[in-house]
Amino acid sequence: MTPEEFQNEAAHLRQSLVSEAMQYVRRADVAEDIVQDCLVRLWDMHGDLRSPMAALARIVTRNLCLDFLRRNPHVDDVALIGNTDDTETAQRH
16 A cells, blocks of 8 residues: 555544544543554554555554553542442432
8 A cells, every 4th residue: 555545544534433442432532542553553564555444444443442441441430430329328318
């Protein structure tokens, strides 16, 4: 794949990859970072890629999202649940 072909395809895929990453990580800044990392990785092998690269880009994005989630467990969700229960308990008494 030529650099021009890569740039065109990456530009068309970028928003859909961000949307897909958002489904996993639920944070726009992290989703953007993951997609950027994905595109850098794909750029590193653009000489070996063939068009269309959408399927590969989605797989790389998904795997990067899963890696992020493994490294950063959702402690915030548990803390929110705990605070909600404490608030409800305090209101009942």
